Amino acid sequence: MKHDRILLAHGSGGLMSQRLIDEIFKKAFNNDIMEPMLDGAILDLPAGKLAMSTDSFVITPLFFPGGDIGKLSICGTVNDLLACGAQPLYLSTAFIIEEGLPISDLRSIVASMAETARQVGVKLVTGDTKVVEKGSADGVFINTTGIGIIPAGIDYLPQRINSGDKVIVTGNIGDHGLAILAQREGLSFSTPVLSDCAPLYQLKDMIDKYQDAIRCMRDPTRGGLATVLNEIAVQAGVGIRVKEADIPVSVAVQGACDMLGMDPLYMANEGKMVIFVAAEAAEDFLNDLHKMSQTENAALIGRVSPEPAGMVLVETELGAERILGVLEGEHIPRIC
Amino acid sequence: MKHDRILLAHGSGGLMSQRLIDEIFKKAFNNDIMEPMLDGAILDLPAGKLAMSTDSFVITPLFFPGGDIGKLSICGTVNDLLACGAQPLYLSTAFIIEEGLPISDLRSIVASMAETARQVGVKLVTGDTKVVEKGSADGVFINTTGIGIIPAGIDYLPQRINSGDKVIVTGNIGDHGLAILAQREGLSFSTPVLSDCAPLYQLKDMIDKYQDAIRCMRDPTRGGLATVLNEIAVQAGVGIRVKEADIPVSVAVQGACDMLGMDPLYMANEGKMVIFVAAEAAEDFLNDLHKMSQTENAALIGRVSPEPAGMVLVETELGAERILGVLEGEHIPRIC
Numbered sequence: 001m002k003h004d005r006i007l008l009a010h011g012s013g014g015l016m017s018q019r020l021i022d023e024i025f026k027k028a029f030n031n032d033i034m035e036p037m038l039d040g041a042i043l044d045l046p047a048g049k050l051a052m053s054t055d056s057f058v059i060t061p062l063f064f065p066g067g068d069i070g071k072l073s074i075c076g077t078v079n080d081l082l083a084c085g086a087q088p089l090y091l092s093t094a095f096i097i098e099e100g101l102p103i104s105d106l107r108s109i110v111a112s113m114a115e116t117a118r119q120v121g122v123k124l125v126t127g128d129t130k131v132v133e134k135g136s137a138d139g140v141f142i143n144t145t146g147i148g149i150i151p152a153g154i155d156y157l158p159q160r161i162n163s164g165d166k167v168i169v170t171g172n173i174g175d176h177g178l179a180i181l182a183q184r185e186g187l188s189f190s191t192p193v194l195s196d197c198a199p200l201y202q203l204k205d206m207i208d209k210y211q212d213a214i215r216c217m218r219d220p221t222r223g224g225l226a227t228v229l230n231e232i233a234v235q236a237g238v239g240i241r242v243k244e245a246d247i248p249v250s251v252a253v254q255g256a257c258d259m260l261g262m263d264p265l266y267m268a269n270e271g272k273m274v275i276f277v278a279a280e281a282a283e284d285f286l287n288d289l290h291k292m293s294q295t296e297n298a299a300l301i302g303r304v305s306p307e308p309a310g311m312v313l314v315e316t317e318l319g320a321e322r323i324l325g326v327l328e329g330e331h332i333p334r335i336c
Numbered sequence: 337m338k339h340d341r342i343l344l345a346h347g348s349g350g351l352m353s354q355r356l357i358d359e360i361f362k363k364a365f366n367n368d369i370m371e372p373m374l375d376g377a378i379l380d381l382p383a384g385k386l387a388m389s390t391d392s393f394v395i396t397p398l399f400f401p402g403g404d405i406g407k408l409s410i411c412g413t414v415n416d417l418l419a420c421g422a423q424p425l426y427l428s429t430a431f432i433i434e435e436g437l438p439i440s441d442l443r444s445i446v447a448s449m450a451e452t453a454r455q456v457g458v459k460l461v462t463g464d465t466k467v468v469e470k471g472s473a474d475g476v477f478i479n480t481t482g483i484g485i486i487p488a489g490i491d492y493l494p495q496r497i498n499s500g501d502k503v504i505v506t507g508n509i510g511d512h513g514l515a516i517l518a519q520r521e522g523l524s525f526s527t528p529v530l531s532d533c534a535p536l537y538q539l540k541d542m543i544d545k546y547q548d549a550i551r552c553m554r555d556p557t558r559g560g561l562a563t564v565l566n567e568i569a570v571q572a573g574v575g576i577r578v579k580e581a582d583i584p585v586s587v588a589v590q591g592a593c594d595m596l597g598m599d600p601l602y603m604a605n606e607g608k609m610v611i612f613v614a615a616e617a618a619e620d621f622l623n624d625l626h627k628m629s630q631t632e633n634a635a636l637i638g639r640v641s642p643e644p645a646g647m648v649l650v651e652t653e654l655g656a657e658r659i660l661g662v663l664e665g666e667h668i669p670r671i672c
Contacts, residue, residue, distance in 0.1 A: 012667055014667070018567075039389055040416050040420040040482075045383070050378075052481075054479070056479060060472075081376060095392070130670075131669070135471070138472040146376075219375065222349025227349060330348045
């Protein structure tokens with residue numbers, strides 16, 4: 001590249017846009033579907049149900065302990081597709097870049113996207129690049145939209161959740177939120193906290209194996225575990241009871257949260273899934289999760305009851321029960 | 337809504353995000369696929385080829401003569417799908433909103449998206465909303481990603497273009513670019529120029545009728561007609577010869593361009609298509625375009641020749657021939 005920073009002309013649609021695409025995006029995302037460089041990608045898919053999911057990423061800072069906006073932009077959409085029971089296949093990606101972004105930063109972000117996509121086995125098949133004037137955006141915003149195939153018989157709607165089902169979370173919660181907050185505020189802890197940012201592709205095998213013993217899945221991102229449990233309680237029309245002592249939180253995150261007066265139950269996660277599983281399958285399911293590297297800290301944290309419908313109750317470590325509300329107001333802005 | 341402007345908390349993922357989604361997005365985009373409000377949309381599609389296309393829209397100003405960012409965000413992606421030969425079906429939409437945006441503006445934009453989608457017959461099935469601090473974006477940026485089905489036998493790749501094929505443009509060029517420029521600069525003309533922003537859904541019937549007599553289509557947005565012709569000449573490995581006198585430009589746009597020293601061939605369009613058609617079908621094709629409201633000013637502007645491969649030549653009104661280059665540098669930033 002002739003320049004070391006992004007110029008407005010890189011978004012012109014003309015010669016410099018073409019060079020940016022050729023030099024940065026095509027080289028990194030290189031695949032046969034993107035290659036013809038049309039206005040869209042042409043995909044050959046078998047008949048059946050598809051999942052489609054979209055997310056824009058506006059996280060600040062762009063690079064953080066455990067990841068960057070590029071890795072996050074793949075993880076977020078891949079995990080949403082998995083939550084729909086889909087095998088993620090194809091992603092589109094659209095960049096809104098602030099004039100002046102160092103091209104070396106863009107290269108790192110794009111390399112990180114390509115590497116994460118490779119790990120999952122998804123292809124980045126079509127894209128878009130816009131450039132806005134300095135001060136009209138903040139570094140770079142990335143949208144990814146994904147599609148995946150839902151295997152026959154899979155239908156992970158909250159309405160399938162029954163009283164007696166178990167609630168599993170696939171690992172420690174709060175790491176992403178705390179890692180971002182700590183970096184932003186310049187806090188450092190004796191044990192550094194890394195974002196859990198990860199594409200949960202190992203769950204593909206669990207969908208294959210457990211099929212409809214899995215009732216419903218959702219990834220607890222913005223708003224954290226508490227907000228996701230509340231959403232599902234309302235959508236499924238059931239009560240959810242969790243035990244505080246069973247919710248896995250790392251010592252570092254718990255300590256930092258205590259110090260800062262934050263609650264890990266409301267902290268964002270970017271590599272975790274909350275899974276509702278039929279009671280009879282729960283033990284095997286958990287054992288299988290423990291065998292996989294991405295979910296070795298999975299824990300059974302609660303169960304579904306008919307009452308109180310639409311609400312989440314937490315049994316505290318002292319045995320009392322309290323209502324776990326949905327996140328009100330703002331927690332940590334631009335966490336993803 | 338309790339507030340009249342967007343707050344950071346509307347992007348929290350918690351209660352206020354939920355209210356924003358319920359009050360603004362769900363009401364406007366209301367459909368059975370979006371209704372379950374999962375992490376993604378579940379779609380039932382027949383087997384066959386799909387097209388997938390993505391675009392982020394960063395246009396300024398948000399409201400302009402002939403449209404707004406909402407309408408544009410549907411037109412852009414719908415037209416890209418049509419250019420792939422696809423019947424547009426489903427769109428995702430992701431908003432990045434600057435804190436402080438008047439909620440009444442968001443409502444207008446969303447209403448305009450819903451109305452345009454209804455007109456085309458596409459459904460907005462899944463979405464995402466992020467809010468960034470005042471000064472970290474500019475009003476609102478919208479991403480739409482669409483998928484559509486490509487009928488069997490349709491394969492509109494530039495490689496299908498042959499020497500002798502005709503080049504058609506579906507109407508007057510330059511209107512969008514000039515309308516935005518004029519509004520931004522506070523220029524007014526005796527005949528007001530409106531953006532041509534339109535979803536070219538009437539072309540669906542032309543794809544059905546003409547099948548592979550259509551070789552390739554592309555919408556001349558950023559970079560204008562000149563840039564699209566150059567892209568195709570390179571991708572197809574052919575020469576393209578157009579006649580300046582045959583390229584339809586309205587009197588108002590031509591006059592304004594002359595005054596401003598701009599060239600309409602490089603001005604953005606948001607409701608036009610460049611179509612390469614087999615010579616023997618071109619006359620009927622053009623007649624059919626003239627019968628439809630969206631393409632009544634369509635014109636045959638040129639033809640494909642083996643030489644000079646990868647280049648576009650314009651025959652000027654005086655009979656001379658000049659090379660029509662691709663857009664270099666920046667033309668008009670944030671035009672879409």
